[in-house]
Amino acid sequence: MERRTFLLAALTGTAALALGSYLYLPELEGIDTDQDHRVLLSVLLPVFLDGALPEVEGPRLQALNRTQEAIAASMAVLPSHQQQELQHLFGLLEAQLGLLLLTGSLTPLMLRSPSELIQMLERWRTSYVDLLVTAYQGLRELVMASFYACPEHWARLHYAKPRLFDGAQ
Amino acid sequence: MIEDPISAGLAAGWQHLDAGTLKQDRLFEADVVIVGSGAGGGVAAEILTQAGLQVILLEAGPLKSSSDFNMEERRAYPDLYQQAAAMKTADKGISLFQGRAVGGSTTINWTTCIRTPEATLDFWAGHKGVAGLSGASLAPWFERMERRLNVHEWQYEPNRNNAALKQGCIALGWDYTHIKRNVSGCWNTGYCGMGCPVNAKQSMLVTCIPAALQAGAQLLSGVRVVKIEQHKDKVYALKAEALDSAGKPSGVALMFKARHYILSAGAIHTPALLLRSGAVDPHELLGKRTFLHPSLLSGALFNEAINGHSGAPQSIYSDQFVWQHGAAGELGYKLEVPPIHPVLIASKTLGYGSSHAELMAQFNQLQVTIALVRDGFHEQSRGGQVRLTRSGYELDYPLDDGFWRAARRAFASMAELQFAAGARKVLPISEGMGYLNSWAEAKQAIATMTLAPLKTPVASAHVMGGCAFGEDKTQAMVDSWGQSHYLENLSVMDGSIFPTSLGANPQLSIYAIVARNASALAKRLRPEPAKAVPADVRGH
Structure with a gap:
């Protein structure tokens, strides 16, 4: 009975998953990255950003780290209800029961292959359950917006802001 | 380097207060308090101030200006947009882009100026009880605001x-x-949505608000109005809280008292504030449509x-x-x-x-x-x-x-x-x-x-309605002049008064209709205004 109650509570909680997005302030000081779900994100980022990340290991690692920082900063400027929703999603994905609820499997994401992770994302993306779709969309927007917010990642786009005058920031 | 007119104005003595810096609760008094500094609040502030009225203009967002606008989305969205541009409808089905800074959405819009379509005005007159607004009666107001904001057909090759x-x-x-477009000396760069870095966009931030400040109005940023205090059919104060630089309540409470109050907080926050204040709404219209x-x-x-x-x-x-x-x-x-x-x-x-x-x-x-x-x-x-x-x-x-x-x-x-x-x-x-x-x-x-x-x-990017105007109280919260049907010293002057969408980008409609309604209000509040208003304003 206790477990059942917990499951229901978790489901009700996830129904509130909203997930807006992104964006970060350039000032990155003071962000405690230990609380930023780095392990979880280190598994998901290569899947979301496949094809966008540099192929050479050094720059690739640099881009992944930069995106982690950008995500932490994006989260920090979101309204509190959206922060809570994202934290809730991360929390579920890091917990066994949450993982089972959201992905149908107890296997930690770290131990899943890229194709299994894609399968998971596709199941959310095409789900008839709105909370899974919003979980997918929230994560996707957070990652994409944070990655492309960084000028370091614009090279493939051939995009650069104009320099209007000397001293442009 | 581009001159920042806001920095220059502040240095010259404009009255601006970032409420987040206040350490103690404060009471403010004026002839008119305007809640919101976007297309509606900015125009109303200029007209009322120039009519000789003491005006306080409130904005929940920060005061940012051209020297802050660095043409990067990562800075613009958290600084200038509601919910860091991540705002969505309840079921997450629609993304909403609305400004949240001095100048409101005019600071971050794409400068498109279109007069209210005749078909829309006809529909309002025929079905929504809106009186006195036709293409002909509004034409002088459109002309006035087009002149004021340098609205001209874009002469350059389209991108x-x-x-x-x-x-x-x-x-x-x-x-x-x-x-x-409402631009003057546009550099044609394409970054209007992140705040114009060269002050070419004739947003409220660089036009009506500076004019109002120059004429003695007071601007407070970082102020969220939480309640309209009412007694019988009058508003007697606005209760507000100061917000810190992160947009969180700082713990300082503010009170604003005035002869007249204007809500220009946009089509989400104007109805929300009225609902939160328990405003009289016998036909249950607030926030709907x-x-x-x-x-x-x-x-x-x-x-x-x-x-x-x-x-x-x-x-x-x-x-x-x-x-x-x-x-x-x-x-x-x-x-x-x-x-x-x-x-x-x-x-x-x-x-x-x-x-x-x-x-x-x-x-x-x-x-x-x-x-x-x-x-x-x-x-x-x-x-x-x-x-x-x-x-x-x-x-x-x-x-x-x-x-x-x-x-x-x-x-x-x-x-x-x-x-x-x-x-x-x-x-x-x-x-x-x-x-x-x-x-x-x-x-x-x-x-x-x-x-x-x-x-x-x-x-x-166009949120409209929720506090419709018109003469039929079963359909409208305010009359066709923006005056509340229920509170004698409250007006609404923003996109929330539209009884339908427009079928056109809204900024110019808000500018012109508010110019008309604020001019009438100025005449009413001050029968012998310092500056003459056009003869076709009858007031009521």
């Missing part, structure tokens, strides 16, 4: 994103119009460079389909284009991994067309509803069958237009759709495509 819209219309024989021009997106890849980030973001629109089925018939849609910047495009396109990376790699060949659906005229098009929640407010906007029928027609029109303009491939932005290689293929695929909330991205 290639807009040129594709124009070329498609020419090839198909469709209607199109060159857009009038909120309209968005909910918009669909269609991407197209061209062989040649489009560079949609560069150049005036909007210079062409097409009204081919806006009124096709009559004002109250099947929903029509307006065709425009958005500026193309990395965060906006990366987050509003679909998918991830290699397919998304490939699309992003063709960033400069990408043309995007948007279709803005004209909601609120058809009997079944009832729009959304602003509601109070435990933690604040939400906007619920169910996307109904009538909308999805319009969406399907709109996707087809956009694909037809993009192929006619020379697109190599068209990508309707909706889950399950791939690249389409010809209009024939697109026509077939769009006829059967799945359209659904969350699966089909929908966006809005």
